[in-house]
Amino acid sequence: MVVVGASVSGVRAAQALRREGYAGRIVLVGDEQVLPYDKPPLSKQYLTGHYDEAKLQLLSWEEAASIGVELRLGVEARALDTAHRRLELSDTSSVDYGACVVATGAKARPSPWAARSGVHVLRTRADSDRLRASLRAGRSVVVIGAGFIGAEATAAATSLGCEVTIVDPLRSPAARVVGDAVAPLLEGVHARHGVTTRFGVGAAWVEGEEGRIEVGLTDGSVLRADAALVGIGAVPNDAWLAGSGLTVDDGVVCDEFCRAVGVDDVWCAGDVARWLHLGHGETTRVEHWTNAVEQAGCVAHNIAHPDGLRPHRPVEYVWSDQYDWKIQIVGRPQRAAAHELLGDPERTPPRWAALFAAEDGRLEGAVSVNWPRASVDCRRLAASGARLSDAVAAVSQLAAALGR
Numbered sequence: 337m338v339v340v341g342a343s344v345s346g347v348r349a350a351q352a353l354r355r356e357g358y359a360g361r362i363v364l365v366g367d368e369q370v371l372p373y374d375k376p377p378l379s380k381q382y383l384t385g386h387y388d389e390a391k392l393q394l395l396s397w398e399e400a401a402s403i404g405v406e407l408r409l410g411v412e413a414r415a416l417d418t419a420h421r422r423l424e425l426s427d428t429s430s431v432d433y434g435a436c437v438v439a440t441g442a443k444a445r446p447s448p449w450a451a452r453s454g455v456h457v458l459r460t461r462a463d464s465d466r467l468r469a470s471l472r473a474g475r476s477v478v479v480i481g482a483g484f485i486g487a488e489a490t491a492a493a494t495s496l497g498c499e500v501t502i503v504d505p506l507r508s509p510a511a512r513v514v515g516d517a518v519a520p521l522l523e524g525v526h527a528r529h530g531v532t533t534r535f536g537v538g539a540a541w542v543e544g545e546e547g548r549i550e551v552g553l554t555d556g557s558v559l560r561a562d563a564a565l566v567g568i569g570a571v572p573n574d575a576w577l578a579g580s581g582l583t584v585d586d587g588v589v590c591d592e593f594c595r596a597v598g599v600d601d602v603w604c605a606g607d608v609a610r611w612l613h614l615g616h617g618e619t620t621r622v623e624h625w626t627n628a629v630e631q632a633g634c635v636a637h638n639i640a641h642p643d644g645l646r647p648h649r650p651v652e653y654v655w656s657d658q659y660d661w662k663i664q665i666v667g668r669p670q671r672a673a674a675h676e677l678l679g680d681p682e683r684t685p686p687r688w689a690a691l692f693a694a695e696d697g698r699l700e701g702a703v704s705v706n707w708p709r710a711s712v713d714c715r716r717l718a719a720s721g722a723r724l725s726d727a728v729a730a731v732s733q734l735a736a737a738l739g740r
């Protein structure tokens with residue numbers, strides 16, 4: 337067994353294979369020199385320096401040895417020869433495999449602008465270290481892109497005493513994920529913390545160097561700052577699979593069991609996988625931590641139990657920490673037909689949940705702020721096909737219990 341990509345989905349796949357009883361050789365290949373580490377804190381507590389570095393680590397040499405996983409770090413997978421079941425590596429060696437798990441994730445979409453220095457992206461631990469060095473109190477930062485990474489980095493930079501401007505071409509950037517109805521409840525958080533928001537206007541060019549960055553906007557205005565962060569999304573690490581026979585289309589296309597279509601014995605997990613989600617009736621690629629973990633578990637099960645294949649059919653879940661808000665999103669709220677708002681957005685800090693229904697009345701998703709229990713319940717209820725009215729009753733009971 338060879339697992340390509342040594343981050344959360346690769347590590348969890350290797351560990352789950354052992355738990356599922358797989359007894360053969362497992363080689364885990366990763367192109368980063370450092371031991372596998374987790375990413376969510378990189379735009380949150382790790383970026384502000386409030387995180388125990390040891391907690392980032394996903395696997396030690398000792399843990400790998402104890403479950404019989406051979407770690408090959410600092411080598412890049414260059415090609416997959418599916419006809420001969422051989423993985424070619426950057427150090428000119430190769431690994432023959434019986435089955436392969438592709439877990440090569442995604443990388444930050446590179447900045448399209450040429451500035452000499454001072455323009456950052458945020459995907460790896462090294463990116464976070466570089467950005468942190470730029471975020472000293474009193475410095476100014478322009479964040480381009482108000483997705484999760486941009487919004488979290490904005491909150492982190494603000495807490496470090498930086499003066500932050502966040503820019504996004506959409507008038508309501510959060511609506512991409514949570515829909516128009518509740519997006520304004522989320523977007524107000526930046527202005528409340530003294531951040532300048534420039535939504536509805538895009539970045540046209542970025543020039544200069546660390547300490548003297550200029551960001552030209554599409555309305556003709558120019559922002560001046562000490563540094564900029566470009567948070568304009570991620571692209572799957574699938575280019576190395578060209579010529580492998582796998583179907584690659586913004587991720588590796590897989591069936592509902594996360595098995596790559598077109599070849600035998602190749603499976604995918606995490607940000608690089610585009611699999612057939614039976615609940616949505618279409619292929620889906622998800623860049624969420626919980627999906628990486630759950631999909632790795634599903635793949636390991638399916639490899640170890642070929643006679644009992646399970647489809648990967650999750651209700652999506654993602655969280656984001658911004659300022660003193662824990663935002664949790666379940667399912668696909670942006671597709672919903674109706675919603676109900678529970679809790680109190682005006683409270684300090686706020687605690688509320690918006691529950692969304694599909695056209696047939698079933699719970700389609702939920703967005704909550706500072707209410708983890710509501711989020712957990714909604715994910716469970718959405719998975720069981722509950723109706724919006726049942727979910728509203730369940731979450732109202734939680735609210736009543738909290739109020740007592």
Ligand SMILES: Cc1cc2nc3c(=O)[nH]c(=O)nc-3n(C[C@H](O)[C@H](O)[C@H](O)COP(=O)(O)OP(=O)(O)OC[C@H]3O[C@@H](n4cnc5c(N)ncnc54)[C@H](O)[C@@H]3O)c2cc1C
Nearest residue numbers: 341343344345367375376413440441442606607623624625
């Ligand atoms: C800063 C940041 C914050 C995040 N915060 C959250 C959050 O709050 N909540 C949430 O749900 N999700 C969050 N995410 C998303 C979550 O971390 C990802 O979904 C998760 O990391 C995906 O794991 P993965 O193993 O599939 O891919 P990755 O984490 O991208 O790891 C892939 C690994 O494969 C390696 N690799 C790539 N190509 C090759 C190759 N050819 N050969 C060998 N190795 C290769 C890469 O270097 C990397 O080590 C965050 C992501 C980032 C970047």
